Structure formats: C-alpha cells, structure tokens
Amino acid sequence: MTETLSRRELNKAATRQAITDAAFALLRSNGPGNFTVEDVAEMAGISRRTFFNYFSSIEAALAAVTNGFLDSALQQFRQRPADEPILESARAALMQLADPMTVAPLAELFTLTQENALLSRSELEAWDHCTGQIINAARERFAGTPGAAVDELYLRALAGSVISCGRAAMDVWFARCGADLSPASLAVLRQLLIDAMGHLGSGFGSPHPATGTAAAAAAQAPSTAPPTAAPTLLKERL
Amino acid sequence: MTETLSRRELNKAATRQAITDAAFALLRSNGPGNFTVEDVAEMAGISRRTFFNYFSSIEAALAAVTNGFLDSALQQFRQRPADEPILESARAALMQLADPMTVAPLAELFTLTQENALLSRSELEAWDHCTGQIINAARERFAGTPGAAVDELYLRALAGSVISCGRAAMDVWFARCGADLSPASLAVLRQLLIDAMGHLGSGFGSPHPATGTAAAAAAQAPSTAPPTAAPTLLKERL
DNA sequence: CACGAAATTACACTACGTGCAAGTTTGCAC
DNA sequence: GTGCAAACTTGCACGTAGTGTAATTTCGTG
Numbered sequence: 001m002t003e004t005l006s007r008r009e010l011n012k013a014a015t016r017q018a019i020t021d022a023a024f025a026l027l028r029s030n031g032p033g034n035f036t037v038e039d040v041a042e043m044a045g046i047s048r049r050t051f052f053n054y055f056s057s058i059e060a061a062l063a064a065v066t067n068g069f070l071d072s073a074l075q076q077f078r079q080r081p082a083d084e085p086i087l088e089s090a091r092a093a094l095m096q097l098a099d100p101m102t103v104a105p106l107a108e109l110f111t112l113t114q115e116n117a118l119l120s121r122s123e124l125e126a127w128d129h130c131t132g133q134i135i136n137a138a139r140e141r142f143a144g145t146p147g148a149a150v151d152e153l154y155l156r157a158l159a160g161s162v163i164s165c166g167r168a169a170m171d172v173w174f175a176r177c178g179a180d181l182s183p184a185s186l187a188v189l190r191q192l193l194i195d196a197m198g199h200l201g202s203g204f205g206s207p208h209p210a211t212g213t214a215a216a217a218a219a220q221a222p223s224t225a226p227p228t229a230a231p232t233l234l235k236e237r238l
Numbered sequence: 239m240t241e242t243l244s245r246r247e248l249n250k251a252a253t254r255q256a257i258t259d260a261a262f263a264l265l266r267s268n269g270p271g272n273f274t275v276e277d278v279a280e281m282a283g284i285s286r287r288t289f290f291n292y293f294s295s296i297e298a299a300l301a302a303v304t305n306g307f308l309d310s311a312l313q314q315f316r317q318r319p320a321d322e323p324i325l326e327s328a329r330a331a332l333m334q335l336a337d338p339m340t341v342a343p344l345a346e347l348f349t350l351t352q353e354n355a356l357l358s359r360s361e362l363e364a365w366d367h368c369t370g371q372i373i374n375a376a377r378e379r380f381a382g383t384p385g386a387a388v389d390e391l392y393l394r395a396l397a398g399s400v401i402s403c404g405r406a407a408m409d410v411w412f413a414r415c416g417a418d419l420s421p422a423s424l425a426v427l428r429q430l431l432i433d434a435m436g437h438l439g440s441g442f443g444s445p446h447p448a449t450g451t452a453a454a455a456a457a458q459a460p461s462t463a464p465p466t467a468a469p470t471l472l473k474e475r476l
Numbered sequence: 477c478a479c480g481a482a483a484t485t486a487c488a489c490t491a492c493g494t495g496c497a498a499g500t501t502t503g504c505a506c
Numbered sequence: 507g508t509g510c511a512a513a514c515t516t517g518c519a520c521g522t523a524g525t526g527t528a529a530t531t532t533c534g535t536g
Contacts, residue, residue: 006533008483008533011532011533036521036522037524046484049486050483050484053484056524121359124362125362128362131402153430157406157434160399160403161403165395167398168394169391196391200399201442204325204399204438204439244502245502246501246503249501249502275492285515286516287518288515290493291514294493
C-alpha cells in the first residue's frame with residue numbers, strides 16, 4: 001500500500017503533520033482561540049505563509065484529525081460485502097474504529113473543542129463532508145444491484161441519519177466517559193453505536209428497545225468515571 | 239401575541255431586518271464572497287461597526303433566514319400533542335412549513351449558497367442549532383411521561399436523524415425543482431418530507447417503500463420544471 | 477554540475493472582528 | 507419641558523486572517 005514516496009512527498013507529509021501537531025499542542029496549552037497562525041507556524045518551524053499553503057485556517061488544520069477518522073470509517077464501509085444490509089455495514093464500519101489508537105486523538109479534540117464552540121464549525125463540515133462521501137459510496141453499492149434506479153432521497157436520508165446516529169453515540173459517550181480511553185469506556189462506545197444503529201434500524205419505535213444496553217455495559221466497569229475531567233457538558237437525563 | 243414594543247425595540251428590529259435585506263440583495267447581485275461588510279452596512283444605512291453589533295459576520299446575517307425557518311419548525315413541533323408518536327409530530331411540524339411564504343426565502347438562499355459552498359458553514363450551524371433545540375423539546379416531552387428516565391442516546395439519535403431527513407428532502411427537492419415555488423413543486427416537497435419520514439419510521443427497510451411517492455407527485459405536474467434555473471447540482475440517480 | 481520544477485519565504489494589501497471612548501437617541505421621573 | 511440614566515450608534519485604532527506576487531531555496535533529473 002505504501003508507494004514509493006519521493007523526498008518532496010515525504011517532506012510535505014512531515015510538514016503537514018508538524019502543523020497539526022503544533023496546532024494541537026497550542027490548543028492544549030493555550031485553549032481554543034488563544035493562539036494565532038503565527039504561533040502555530042513558529043512552533044512548526046515554518047513561515048506563516050507556508051501554513052496557509054497547507055491549511056486555510058487553524059480550524060482546518062485541527063479538523064484533519066476528524067477527517068482522518070471519518071475517512072477511515074468510510075474506507076471500512078467500502079470494504080463491506082455489497083449484499084450486506086446497509087445499516088449493518090455502517091454499524092460494522094463504525095465498530096472497527098472503536099479502538100484506542102483511532103479514537104484517542106478524536107476524543108482529545110472533542111474535549112478541547114466542545115468547551116468553546118469556536119471549532120465546532122470545522123467539525124460540522126467534516127461530518128457533513130463524510131455524509132456526502134457515504135452518499136456516494138451507498139449510491140455506488142446500490143447501482144450494482146439489478147433492479148430499479150437509485151432513490152436519491154433514500155440515499156441521502158439514510159446517510160445523514162447514520163452519521164447523525166454516529167454523532168449522537170459519540171456525544172453521549174463523551175458526556176459519560178469524558179476523555180477516558182480505557183477498554184471499559186470503549187466498550188460503552190461500542191454499545192452506544194450498536195444501540196444507535198438499533199434505534200435507526202427499528203424506526204425509533206421505542207426509547208427502550210432492550211435491556212443490556214450501554215448503561216449496563218457502563219455498570220460493568222463503573223470505576224472508569226473521569227473525576228478530573230472537565231465537567232460534563234451534556235445533560236444526562238433531564 | 240404582539241406585545242407592546244417600545245420604540246427602541248422597533249428600531250432594533252427594523253435595523254436587523256434592513257441588514258439581512260441588504261445582505262440578501264448583495265448576495266443576489268454580486269454573488270457569495272463578492273461583497274464586504276462595509277457594502278452591507280452602507281446599503282443598510284448604518285455604520286460598519288453597527289453591523290457587528292447585530293451580527294458577527296455576513297454569514298450570520300444571512301443565516302437569520304434559515305434560523306427563522308427552523309425556529310418556526312420547532313414552534314410547530316412544540317404545539318403537537320404530547321401523546322402523538324414523535325416521528326408523526328416531526329412530520330407534521332415540517333409539513334406546516336411547506337407553504338410559499340415560508341420556504342421562499344429559504345429556497346432562494348439555497349440557490350445562492352449551494353453554488354459556492356462558502357456560506358454552507360453557517361447553514362450547517364443553523365441545522366445543528368436546530369437539532370439541539372429539538373433534542374431539548376423532545377426531552378421535555380418525554381420527561382412528562384410517567385415511566386423511565388429519558389434515554390439521551392435515543393433523543394439525540396432521533397433528533398439528528400429527523401433533521402437529516404428534513405435536509406435530505408430539501409436537498410432532493412431543490413435538485414429537482416430548483417427555486418420553483420409553484421404549488422406543484424411544493425407538493426413534491428411535501429411528499430418528499432413524508433417519504434423521508436416514512437423511511438425513518440420504517441427503519442430504512444427498503445429503498446422503495448411504496449409507489450405513489452414524490453416521483454409520482456412530480457409526474458402529475460411535469461410542466462413546472464425550471465428551464466432557466468441554475469443547472470442541477472445534485473446528481474439525480476447516478 | 478546544471479537546469480527546471482516545486483516548495484518556501486518575505487512583503488504588501490484588503491478585509492474581518494473587537495475594544496474603547498466618544499456622541500446620539502430613547503425612556504422615565506420630576 | 508428639563509434633566510438624567512440607560513441603551514444605541516459611531517469613529518477610530520489595533521491585531522489578525524487570508525491572499526496575490528515575486529524572489530529565493532530545495533529537490534529531481536539529465
């Protein structure tokens with residue numbers, strides 16, 4: 001998979017990474033909105049102008065994390081067998097990503113951005129961009145089937161709903177577990193994703209489809225609550 | 239309903255309206271990104287600084303249209319009986335808004351923004367903001383029921399999916415009908431909203447739930463296609 | 477090494493968004 | 507009406523964002 005990368009391409013990739021790392025570090029230390037492009041460029045060892053050659057804004061540089069996550073989710077989705085129910089494909093694709101390596105940067109970005117909603121714009125764009133790609137992927141899949149023409153409304157409603165459920169699961173997970181990345185916490189996330197897809201697949205018939213949900217999974221490892229994390233921002237049950 | 243409005247409040251409302259009108263007019267004439275805050279302020283008869291006292295950006299000023307639409311949708315939702323199935327409430331709330339007076343500004347904003355995706359950011363924010371409000375509204379409704387505590391995941395997944403389906407319906411509608419606001423076109427929109435909610439309510443079981451869908455509604459009045467409108471941007475069935 | 481392509485950089489410029497200190501309008505009491 | 511306080515508008519200044527451009531450096535290739 002790793003093609004022959006020229007020196008130029010390696011340099012560009014390294015610079016790109018250095019920028020996001022620097023932006024991330026400054027986000028950690030200074031908080032959102034309390035540092036400039038010049039700060040990022042200096043920390044990354046480049047000029048201000050070069051920064052803009054790579055990213056159009058600080059938000060875009062940070063959104064690279066989210067975009068990477070969503071891109072790999074999409075990659076997983078494309079690898080699912082075409083005859084599988086599409087909701088099952090989506091569920092499986094999201095499931096593959098609930099491992100520490102993948103969610104760690106995303107979870108930290110969540111912690112740092114949700115406090116100040118300044119960065120949420122690029123996050124929204126990233127989710128929206130991914131929705132568009134899912135629409136394309138699903139369209140291609142359905143185009144392979146024999147019969148009728150693809151129902152564009154179905155595609156768009158489905159893709160949007162899947163993404164919304166994924167977001168809902170992550171929001172709730174984060175409200176419960178904060179930046180906790182322990183296996184128990186990830187088990188909660190997995191179950192939340194499963195539950196959200198279950199709701200979607202059953203047409204949101206009942207708020208309580210079955211016992212043994214994420215709440216139970218959390219109960220199995222209740223000691224993982226993050227006492228030192230930022231105060232819970234999403235009201236849990238009120 | 240109309241309370242006693244002081245002179246100050248009237249002036250502020252008028253100024254606010256003048257700003258959005260000016261921004262809209264400049265968007266029409268110059269296209270997105272081709273006019274400045276100073277232009278808007280001048281056309282609205284105020285200073286640049288005052289503009290920023292009302293809106294934090296041109297995008298925000300234009301998003302007032304979308305926000306108004308979504309707020310009234312939310313208002314409709316809150317008025318539905320609490321014992322109604324929640325998806326039916328959502329469908330009914332969206333249905334109330336498919337009249338020319340309400341969708342006309344929104345449709346025009348769609349035409350002008352979707353060409354250049356510069357403004358889509360605030361649009362996304364507006365949709366997201368509305369999602370949050372629907373979550374709150376639904377939470378309040380469920381809190382009134384006797385039994386179990388509210389399932390936050392259910393709320394968020396549901397609200398996000400409803401909004402996504404509404405967006406999908408509007409996207410498809412716009413791709414088909416452009417800025418056409420004729421009764422026939424609005425009938426298509428209504429049917430698309432019904433179909434999207436139907437997909438959601440049936441768990442996206444089949445791409446073709448029933449005949450007599452929006453395609454048929456469009457066939458009943460095929461002469462309403464907008465020949466002069468901007469070229470279709472969403473690929474219809476491929 | 478030398479040459480061309482690609483990347484980085486410095487510089488200049490417009491526009492954005494905000495703090496601040498005026499000036500102006502509105503509401504209210506006397 | 508007069509006076510006053512609060513709310514609103516305005517002009518100014520300042521730092522920052524983002525872009526065009528031309529000069530400079532780095533890299534691949536003959």
